[in-house]
Amino acid sequence: MEHNFKKKFGQNFLSDSNLLQAIVKDADICKADNVLEIGPGAGALTKYLSENAKKVVAYEIDNELETTLNNLKLENTKFIFTDALKEDINKIESNFNGEKYKLVANLPYYITTPLLFKFLEEAKYVTSLTIMVQKEVAERIVAKAGTKDYGVLTVMVSFFGDAKITRIVGRQMFYPQPNVDSAVVNITMNKKYQEIDRAKFYNFVKVCFSMRRKTLLNNLSSGLKLNKEELTKKLSNFDLTKRAESLNLQELIELYKHIF
Ligand code: SAM
Numbered sequence: 152m153e154h155n156f157k158k159k160f161g162q163n164f165l166s167d168s169n170l171l172q173a174i175v176k177d178a179d180i181c182k183a184d185n186v187l188e189i190g191p192g193a194g195a196l197t198k199y200l201s202e203n204a205k206k207v208v209a210y211e212i213d214n215e216l217e218t219t220l221n222n223l224k225l226e227n228t229k230f231i232f233t234d235a236l237k238e239d240i241n242k243i244e245s246n247f248n249g250e251k252y253k254l255v256a257n258l259p260y261y262i263t264t265p266l267l268f269k270f271l272e273e274a275k276y277v278t279s280l281t282i283m284v285q286k287e288v289a290e291r292i293v294a295k296a297g298t299k300d301y302g303v304l305t306v307m308v309s310f311f312g313d314a315k316i317t318r319i320v321g322r323q324m325f326y327p328q329p330n331v332d333s334a335v336v337n338i339t340m341n342k343k344y345q346e347i348d349r350a351k352f353y354n355f356v357k358v359c360f361s362m363r364r365k366t367l368l369n370n371l372s373s374g375l376k377l378n379k380e381e382l383t384k385k386l387s388n389f390d391l392t393k394r395a396e397s398l399n400l401q402e403l404i405e406l407y408k409h410i411f
Contacts (some may be wrong), residue, residue, distance in 0.1 A: 153217065154193065154216070155217070155270065155317060156220070156327055157213060157361055160190075160212055161190075161258070161260055161262070161301055161407060162192060162213070162259070162327075162330045163259075163324065163325035163326065163327060163328070164192045164193055164195060164326050164327065164365045165192075165195050165196065165257060165324060165325060166195055166202040167324055167373050168199075169197055170320065170324055171196050171198075171199050172199055173318060174196060174199075174255070174257075174318075174335055175196075175199045175200060175203050175255075175285070175316040177318065177335050177337055178253055178255045178279065178281035178337065179253070179279070179281075180202070180203045180204050180253060180255070180270055180393060181204075181339075182204065182205055183205055184203075184204045184205055184252070184253055185201050185204065185205060185206045185207075185208075185247045185250055185251065185252035185253070186204045186206070186207045186245065186252060186253050186254075186255055187207075187209075187210075187247075187252050187254045187255070187277070188200060188207060188208070188209040188210070188255050188256060188268060189209075189210050189235045189245070189254070189258065190210070190211060190212070190235070190256055190257060190258060191209040191210075191216075191220060191230065191284065192211070192216065192257070193216060193219050193220070194209075194219065194220050194223045194225075195219070196222070196255070196257060197209055197225065197228060198223060199284070200228075201225040201226075201227055201228045201332070202254060202398075204227070204330055205227065206227050206228075206229075206247070206395045207227060207228040207229070208228075208229050208231065208237065208243075208246040208247070208252075209223070209228060209229070209230050209231070209369065210231050210232075210233060210234075210235035210243070211230060211231070211232055212232070212234045212235070212258075213232075215269050216232075216258055216386050217230070218233055229246065231246075235266065236262055236266060236269065238359020240269065240270075240273040240275075242275055243274075243362065244274065244275060244276050246316055247276060247401045248386070249276070251276045251277065251278050251279055252276055252277060252278070253272055253277070253279045253281065254274075254277050254279070254280045254281070254282070255280075255281045255282070256281075256282045256283065256366070257282075257283040257300070258282050258283060258284060258350075260284070260285050260288075260329075261286070263282070263284045263306065263389070264288075267280070267282070268307070269310070270402040271311040271312070271338075272308065272311075272349055272350075272353075277340060278340055279312075279337060279338060279339045279340060280312075280336075280337070280338045281317070281335060281336070281337045281338075281354065282335070282336055282338075283320065283333050283334070283335050284333065284334060284336055285331050285332075285333060285396075286319060286332040286333055286334045289316050289333075289334035289335075290315050290316075290337055291304050291305060291333075292304060292305060292308050292316075293305070293314050293315060293316055293319070293336070296396065296397060296398060296399040297396060297397050298396075302396070303356050303357055303360050303364075303395050306356050306360075306400055306403060307353060307356060308338060308385075309399060310325075310344055310347075310349075310352065311338070311340060311341070312338040312339050312340040312341055313338065313341060314336055314337070314338045315336070316334050316335070316336055317335045317336070317337050318334065318335045319332060319333075319334050320332065320334060320335065321326070321333075321337075326385055344404065345354050347404065347407070347408075351411065352404075353396075354406055355403075355407050355410070355411075356395075356403060357374075358370055358371060358374030358375060359371065359374075359395035359398075359403065359406075360389065360395045360396070361373075361374055362392070363394065363395075363396060366391060366392050366393065366394060367389075367391045367392075367393055367394065367395055367398075367406070368382060368383065368392065369390035370395065371410070375410070385409070385410070386410070388407055388409070389409070395410075396398075
């Protein structure tokens, strides 16, 4: 295939069939599944998804890949050439007519976080996300409280689902080769905290971690514009001299519930 690889679209393609099949396995795709793929590229992963799933819908931003992808003639697969980040979530989900689906993507690094949050926060029918991301981002997603990698990303992903790294993928597996290694992360959505306002909790977590070296008391009082004495009094059951990074999700939720 003749293709002019575009750095601006994060085009680093895979071709190793063992790896591609392993990703489909990591995503736990079977014949009953609908799959949404973001960024099919030349369709290397799409072929295996199509073989194993009931239906695949794939969003690709690069129009120049249209002929290559359509020439694959994958019967249960629909390609849509537009920016998946800008596409309304209801429109994306309407491809599956109200049925559940699994998201699978070898993502360009620069859209990892916005795309992840788009689906975690807005999607109604997604049951799992299996995404190839930069190894360092994967480590932040699954980090344990108290470690340097633990932060807003970790807390928010665990608020929505259960995340695990399923494999590390070396940079040499991609063409052109990027400067960093990657990892596949699988996030199974859960509905544990549906009673909590997502946007409000996200904002609270950002405030807690706003200055990592500062105590919760400092970050909460400046971020929420609350008086320190009143906060200490109101939250007398909590040790506000701690830093946010030492609190796990459950503890952050407890704190959130006491404030709001
Ligand atoms: N899935 C292919 C593979 O594994 O070989 C390609 C992966 S490549 C890392 C990422 C793909 O995402 C590229 O084809 C790129 O053009 C596409 N892409 C980048 N930004 C996108 C966006 N906002 N919406 C849809 N596709 C996008």
